[in-house]
Amino acid sequence: MSPRKSVAEARRTRERIVDRAISLASVDGLEGLTIGRLATDLGMSKAGILGHFGTKEALQLAALEGASAIFSRVVWEGAQHERPGLLRLRAVCEAWFSYLEAEREVFPGGCLFTTAAVEFDARHGVLRDAVARLVRLWRRRLTGEVRTAVAAGELPAGTEPEQIAYEIVGVYLALNQEIQLLGAPDVAAVRTRRALDRLLANP
Amino acid sequence: MSPRKSVAEARRTRERIVDRAISLASVDGLEGLTIGRLATDLGMSKAGILGHFGTKEALQLAALEGASAIFSRVVWEGAQHERPGLLRLRAVCEAWFSYLEAEREVFPGGCLFTTAAVEFDARHGVLRDAVARLVRLWRRRLTGEVRTAVAAGELPAGTEPEQIAYEIVGVYLALNQEIQLLGAPDVAAVRTRRALDRLLANP
DNA sequence: CCTACCGATCGGTAGG
DNA sequence: CCTACCGATCGGTAGG
Numbered sequence: 001m002s003p004r005k006s007v008a009e010a011r012r013t014r015e016r017i018v019d020r021a022i023s024l025a026s027v028d029g030l031e032g033l034t035i036g037r038l039a040t041d042l043g044m045s046k047a048g049i050l051g052h053f054g055t056k057e058a059l060q061l062a063a064l065e066g067a068s069a070i071f072s073r074v075v076w077e078g079a080q081h082e083r084p085g086l087l088r089l090r091a092v093c094e095a096w097f098s099y100l101e102a103e104r105e106v107f108p109g110g111c112l113f114t115t116a117a118v119e120f121d122a123r124h125g126v127l128r129d130a131v132a133r134l135v136r137l138w139r140r141r142l143t144g145e146v147r148t149a150v151a152a153g154e155l156p157a158g159t160e161p162e163q164i165a166y167e168i169v170g171v172y173l174a175l176n177q178e179i180q181l182l183g184a185p186d187v188a189a190v191r192t193r194r195a196l197d198r199l200l201a202n203p
Numbered sequence: 204m205s206p207r208k209s210v211a212e213a214r215r216t217r218e219r220i221v222d223r224a225i226s227l228a229s230v231d232g233l234e235g236l237t238i239g240r241l242a243t244d245l246g247m248s249k250a251g252i253l254g255h256f257g258t259k260e261a262l263q264l265a266a267l268e269g270a271s272a273i274f275s276r277v278v279w280e281g282a283q284h285e286r287p288g289l290l291r292l293r294a295v296c297e298a299w300f301s302y303l304e305a306e307r308e309v310f311p312g313g314c315l316f317t318t319a320a321v322e323f324d325a326r327h328g329v330l331r332d333a334v335a336r337l338v339r340l341w342r343r344r345l346t347g348e349v350r351t352a353v354a355a356g357e358l359p360a361g362t363e364p365e366q367i368a369y370e371i372v373g374v375y376l377a378l379n380q381e382i383q384l385l386g387a388p389d390v391a392a393v394r395t396r397r398a399l400d401r402l403l404a405n406p
Numbered sequence: 407c408c409t410a411c412c413g414a415t416c417g418g419t420a421g422g
Numbered sequence: 423c424c425t426a427c428c429g430a431t432c433g434g435t436a437g438g
Contacts, residue, residue, distance in 0.1 A: 119322075166377055172373075
């Protein structure tokens with residue numbers, strides 16, 4: 001009935017699977033994701049899904065990388081038009097905020113990274129390693145932007161970039177909790193901006 | 204062979220089950236917890252486990268409440284000998300720090316709350332409600348301690364207790380990530396103390 | 407990409 | 423608290 005699709009069609013199907021997997025995993029976690037549920041949602045067979053990835057673990061990795069690409073595009077690349085340093089850092093934080101609050105159609109269950117980071121933080125394996133690598137990468141990027149701001153004299157000379165990046169991440173973890181678990185996006189918005197303003201106040 | 208235990212024995216068995224459930228759930232989450240695994244670990248039958256709780260959901264709730272009791276005892280009650288206000292708040296933060304870093308035998312997979320808060324933040328049901336209630340309770344306690352410190356003049360007059368409590372939670376979420384996922388407890392210790400010092404600096 | 411399977415495990419129940 | 427089950431679902435495979 002539906003065999004022998006072209007390479008382009010197969011790639012599109014793969015993308016559909018990954019998108020749906022991201023969506024499901026944002027709610028139930030990457031471990032809670034099941035091939036059967038995915039198959040039902042997409043009107044495919046389980047074997048049809050699995051054929052694109054081989055194993056569930058490979059599917060989970062693909063979902064994680066897909067989510068990473070979206071995060072990077074929305075939060076990071078969306079701020080690259082700004083001048084490096086404090087301006088870009090603030091743009092990144094604003095984009096991150098919108099991402100957490102507004103990307104509900106892509107991640108109905110909230111940021112897949114935050115979910116995955118906690119889900120795999122006590123296990124071993126390629127998924128934990130992949131999540132840790134992405135968290136480190138993101139932290140390094142934030143640190144670099146703070147460093148640029150310090151070098152440009154936009155932040156006090158004694159400022160430690162790693163420390164600020166660490167605290168920014170903390171603010172966003174609290175924001176995620178406030179939005180997702182406590183359902184208070186408006187309160188979270190005010191508190192997040194206030195925390196960042198204090199953290200990034202000009203000298 | 205082992206029927207008709209006394210009430211006291213049954214309660215002890217129940218406690219053993221809950222302790223083990225907390226331990227397993229700290230690694231695999233409350234959804235990843237399975238009755239079969241629990242039974243194997245404890246040398247019991249699945250029916251023997253389930254008899255104490257009725258359903259898996261009730262078992263999950265019991266594990267969550269058990270973890271809550273431990274958290275409260277270690278972090279909150281452990282600081283009640285300090286004078287209310289900034290001193291007690293600092294003692295709470297220190298106890299929280301030790302709890303996250305040292306309670307590895309109770310929570311081999313890290314703080315069960317942090318895990319559960321993310322795990323259920325996109326779902327509905329009694330578990331989500333229970334987690335949200337506990338997070339709110341904990342936040343209220345922190346807020347109250349900050350308020351006392353402000354009233355005593357130990358923190359600047361304009362300080363907003365809810366804001367400080369929100370940021371403290373963020374610092375600890377970052378700490379949990381640094382310890383569990385990135386495996387850097389020493390770095391985390393320095394950054395956490397620095398963040399708290401700035402947050403709770405005397406006027 | 408499908409149908410038709412596989413063994414394993416899931417939560418839960420009956421009955422003692 | 424046990425044995426002995428139940429139907430459902432899990433990830434995955436064979437073969438086309």
